[in-house]
Amino acid sequence: SSELTQDPAVSVALGQTVRITCQGDSLRSYYASWYQQKPGQAPVLVIYGKNNRPSGIPDRFSGSSSGSTASLTITGAQAEDEADYYCNSRDTSGNYRVVFGGGTKLTVL
């Protein structure tokens, strides 16, 4: 089965730009989706497809992809963006199987 690799922790100064990355062979075939999870809450979809934001997600969130690496960029990070971020994609080993990255803890300084 596929694996997705994320940096365990990233920090950013308030108002600055931060990029969170996700690496894996499945990303050569499938787009990543990105989820934000705050303590004690369910994950929330923030980016999907090539670079799509669900309704209600601020436009400071954007996504990109190159080869086996997908990226989530937050332009002008806010205090409320401090959270865990997970990527996922289809697993190349099965029709509907999905794989998640290990998650990145974002700290806004």
Next chain:
Amino acid sequence: QVQLVQSGAEVKKPGASVKVSCKTSGYTFTSYGISWVRQAPGQGLEWMGWISAYNGNTDFAQTLQGRVTMTTDTSTSTAYMDLRSLRSDDTAVYYCARESGYQFDYWGQGTQVTVSS
């Protein structure tokens, strides 16, 4: 509005089974799949499996094959996840999520399942 409401917390003994429900509303149930995702304490998200609400087709994570069953009741727009032969490392928060394309666009609130003797 789309809602997924899960059943309440469960405490089970090792070797027992647990069944978690996920009642949906606000959309056509049979037009989307439902995935189940779990999160052990302090850990990341783990995809468990998927069920088509249209025809009941399923696919499961290899690590759970043989222990997990997923079903739906289209009359009540509810999905169910049944996990058998519980072990202490099955202690986790279990989520259902609506699958739209390749992404999970709506999630249930989570159900805590604790396995302890």
